[in-house]
Amino acid sequence: MRIAILSDIHGNIAALDAVLSDIVRRDVDRIVNLGDIMSGPLFPCAVADRLMPLGLPTIRGNHERQLLTQHPDRMGASDRHAHDMLEPRHREWMADLPEQLWLADDVLMVHGAPGDDLCYWLESIDPPGLRPATAQEVEGRAGGVTAPLILCGHTHIPRIHHRPGGGLIVNPGSVGLPAYDDVHPVPHRVETGTPDARYAIATRTDRGWQATLIALPYDHETAARAAESRGRADWAAALRTGRV
Template sequence: MRVAFISDLHASLDALDAVLSDIAQRGVERVVCLGDIVDLGPEPSSTLERLQQLQIPCIRGNHDTLDEHPPIQRLAEVEDWTRDQLGAAQLAWLDALPVEHLEDLDGLRVLCVHASPRSVGDQVLADTPLETLDAWWGDRQFDVMVCGHTHVPLLRRLNEQLVVNVGSVGQPFRWAFSGGPPPAVLPWSEYAIVGHVAGRVSVEHCRIPFDLEAFTRALRASTFPGGDAWLEQWARRAPRP
């Protein structure tokens, strides 16, 4: 059995559709979304609708609450704009999403969270201390944990457990953002496939081209605030500070 896990769509419908098409071509029939469906992108309503139409199980990310109150004015304006694009039923749907989900892959327990079992805002990184992760895990029992949030893919083994960050569909970062200038956004979309067949566990990180021209058209066709400044993140290739 194989399941595709997607995360951090950030209201990019073209990127979502391209990823779903790639998943179908690989013969994977089940998809689970790990949150951050909306915010920071030009098509929040249609992106949410696509997930609903396809009945894709979803959990809630930190941006899906739309109450982050970010200190950066540009991000606050985008959050307000996103809220205005969604109807009452869509906002209620987001609010009702669970914060975690346990997926059973033929006996393999896959814990689905946005960031960590403790919080939708934690960053599970390659160098996060094991003691910290143990505290975040609490008493949850799982074989594999899949997450997003950092926009950076990761595969890490912790004793007998695997941690898989699936990357971002809508805005893959060059590095995990922890303050300072926003990271450059890379020109592709990312997701991961976890498989369990005859006792063998597989993890495949997938990357497909991101159609920046389609994203630019969607951005400029909308009233998304500060669109040109937003596009600079795709153009920037500055080294990490």
């Protein structure tokens, strides 16, 4: 089995279309989506309309949860833009998405980490910033969950982690947003250093699961200009450079 893994599209229809076109030529059996689909100052409805007819195995991320549960006045700018654009049919689709999903007996889909959609599972945040998590930290955040293959997103950092006791955790990176900054729990930056769209492919082999991280150039300038037109110079810079 070959699984194409998408996560953190964040309303970037140009990046999503480029990734879906690239997947077609790679002979995959399934495409999965790990959430944070529409939030951002770009094209949330277009992304939802592209994905909904495909019926992909999809889970909700923290931004879907926030869009469904937070009052608009308490939302950040990215969620508020999506909130104001989405139609009832998009909200119904979101509401039906599970928080996590077993794709098969040996494949688990989560957004952050098992039971926590805000967890930086494969990274740790220490002053002055982000670093790869240690094996001990990763296991401490796993909540005792084991599986030969676990797929996670949220951090936008592409990473493949081999668990000491066996098993693979794969974060494909972000389809639509290659960099951002945040202040929780301490100020930090997340940067991939390029504007590329990111996804991954996991392959079941006789020796277990293996994964490949893919960085794909696309028309990021269109997305950057859309962000600028909506007053989000921070997103425009991130989309153009992969840095903040």
